[in-house]
Amino acid sequence: TLIFISHDVYFIRAVAKTVLHINAGKLTPYAGDYDYYLDKSRATSARAALTSGDKLQNFQPVTPSGGSAVEKTGMRETREQRRAASEERKAEAKIKRDQEKQARDLEMQI
Template sequence: LLLSPPNFLLLDEPTTHLDMASIDAVIQALRDYTGTLIFVSHDIHFIRALGKRTIRIESGKITNFAGNYDYYLWKSGSASAQTGLIEGLRDARPEQSKAMESGERAVSAKEKRRQRSQEREKKKAEKGKLEDKVRKLEKEILQLEEEQKVCNEELANPDSYNDSEKGKELNERASRLARNLQQRNYEWEIETEKLLQLDE
């Protein structure tokens, strides 16, 4: 690769089994790559750092999104595990309703409406809290990514190591940012999964 750099790279889960420092090193190297890069990854940090175009393959159909991962989440609407839910889908659940009908036959129509209204309000309140958490986490992730970008630029500057103490602090900050970013991405996945469960 060094002697004859290719103009096209296809990577399949390139961050598997790598620690955060190694992942950041791979990201930095790929940012400097001038050819065409296509990768498959479940690492949100890696995707956010490098993805400029998103391709979704679902049920034999290919959909091309001419933007990064956040653009994909926004444009995919209800097909997105995150944004579709944040926009507040209100799809009914007919199968569950049918299963409950036999147990509700003795309840008046008015009582049914009251119960369903209460369930909707409860679900709406729960979803609103989760949506707020997801939006907050997204802002924190974007902020951490920006700080990490600045930190990586400083790490790449040889002048940063003229002062050994400053170099040490810089490396500690880079490790701390990587840990925080990994934790926020994990929390984002958990809260998004909760939103998915509300719509099942």
């Protein structure tokens, strides 16, 4: 028996044979792989939503923080800026390594 906690879906799909879902201190075992767990948990959620139909009439969707399109665009720009800065640092590091190698080679010739 191996117990693991992971957010890596590919790892979970490759390894898990049984899923134990822990929510609010309640353990729910699923005797199947990760996809079986997803199917069953979605079915349970859908069933719960159908049985509480009167609650759906009063349902107001809530946008999580950072959920607006403007904020997502800002996040994307920030991510792209970080990526560009990272690529620039890598290029500068490569140039520095090449120059240091060239300096060592010249020193060896002297």
